[in-house]
Amino acid sequence: MSFQLPKVVLLLLLLILISIGAVPGYLSGKWRWxxxxxxxxxxxxxxxxxxxxxxxxxxxxxxxxxxxxEHKWLSQEMTRTNQKATLLLFSQKGPREQPEVEWNDINGFQRWKTDSSKQVEFAIATPPTQVTAHFFRGWTSEQTYVVLQWYATSQGGHPDPSHWFFADRIAQWQNRRVPWVAVSILVPIDPLDDLEKHWAEVESLAQTVQSTLMADVLKAN
Structure with missing residues (x-):
């Protein structure tokens, strides 16, 4: 019963959000969905x-x-002093497009094996924003990477599409939307390197990416 309870709570929350969103549409004759x-x-x-x-x-x-x-991504190979990184971005193309299988697509494209997977958090100062991301090691026969992935939004970010879904439904009730960009950062490392010693470098790049996106493509003028 305890295992099913979170699912029941999520279902009830979704029904409440749908009901809230439907009322203004019913009164105006325009269905928001x-x-x-x-x-x-x-x-x-x-x-x-x-x-x-x-x-x-x-x-x-x-x-x-x-x-x-099924999509074209932006790939940027970047350098800074003695650092190298690859940035993969897939941005929302239409009002009905939502995050779905981007991480599976990346895994299939890279054909890597993974381990040491966990969720991490980082923050940016302006505006004060908290982001949750997926942090792991990915490797092939040719290269090993420390990888960080999340869906960046104007409100922060999270690797789970459901977080965007609920935020966007609440935003639609307020007659606005939550734009999103799928972000995947790859930093090359030596095989079997300790991931934690690379965290400061990856976090700094992630903070720069998030703050730059929020200041431009995710910002409503």
Whole structure:
């Protein structure tokens, strides 16, 4: 019974949100789920893969748009002093598009094995924002990486699509939307390296990515 309780609570919460969202639509004659509010930053989200993401302190050595799963992503190979990293971004393309299988697509594209998986948190100062991300090691016969993944939003971020879903439903009730960008950071490391010794480097890059996205493509003017 205790195992089923969280599922029951989530179901009740979803029903409440749907009911709340349906009332204004019923009164106005417009159903919000069939005509959701506009994503005001959609044009910037769509152009992200063409323009790339400029990060303070980092130089882009190579930029391309690989086909990963059913979508084209932005891939940036970047350098800073003696550091190297690859940034993979997939930004929302339409008002009905929602995060779904991006991490499975990345796993299939990289064809890597993984271990040491856990959730971590990092914060940015302006505006004060907390982000939860998926942190793990991915390796192939050629290269080993420390990997950090999350869905960046104007409210923070989380690797689980359900967090965006509930935030967006609440936002629709308030006649707005929660735009999103799937972020995957890959930092090359030596095989069997201790991941924790790379955390400060990865966290710093993640903070820069999140704050840059929030200041531009995720920001409603």
């Amino acid at each position: 069939t005509e959701p509010p506009k994503v005001v930053t959609l044009s910037k989200l769509r152009s992200l893969r063409e323009t790339g993401l400029t990060l303070p302190g980092w130089q882009v050595a190579k930029r391309e748009t690989p086909q990963i799963g």
